[in-house]
Amino acid sequence: MTSPPSDPLDFRGVRRAYDTVARDYAAYLPHTRAEAPLDLAMIDAFAEAVTSGGDAHVLDAGCGPGRMSRYLTERGCLVQGVDLSPGMVAMARRDHSDLTFTVGSLAALPYRNDQFAGVLLWYSTIHTPPTGQARIFAEAARVLRPSGHLLVGFQAGDGSRDVGAAYRRFGHEIHLERHRYTADQVAAEIEAAGLREECRLVRRPRGTERDDQAFLLAKAH
Secondary structure, eight states: OOOOOOOTTOOHHHHHHHHHHHHHHHHHOSSSTTSOHHHHHHHHHHHHHHHTTTOOEEEEETOTTSHHHHHHHTTTOEEEEEESOHHHHHHHHHHOTTSEEEEOBTTBOSSOTTOEEEEEEESOSTTSOGGGHHHHHHHHHHHEEEEEEEEEEEEESSSEEEOGGGGGGGTOOOOOEEEOBOHHHHHHHHHHTTEEEEEEEEEOOOTTOOSEEEEEEEEEO
């Protein structure tokens, strides 16, 4: 007898992992020091595209402890954050008490249709396996207003690996699987969700990074 296939949108293990490391994660990455100037240039372009449209409401989807929410706020965006992990949301509320953060899944965003002028998916799709990617992007497109913008950041490549070992330095033994996708694969998912790619950037690894880093900016019709 074969076992039933696992649910690609069952994120209980991801939630447990991030709840476990939330406090150390927030202390280690309180701001954008992990980002290269090119990475931040893509976020700056996203913020400019959103704010130039006259409606600066942005959803930081998979916000973690809120560091990119703060970065976008400093660039004129009106940001709300959502994250699967209650522990991460607690850190975001602690460190950015003037902003709004909600616990919720990217696969079922707790927002109405057409609510935001921009959606940021900053390394927040990487724990979703291939069969769950379509749902994530469909939800992002659902809450995005016509002519709104989506920015996605992710490790580029193929296959998956357990990245839990990175947290052993903080004394945590967790399992956390990260999936890699090519820029073309993500572009296809974005197009299938009804969005149009406007530009992309793929850069080589730097420092301790093991993979290329990719960023896609798209616009709703």
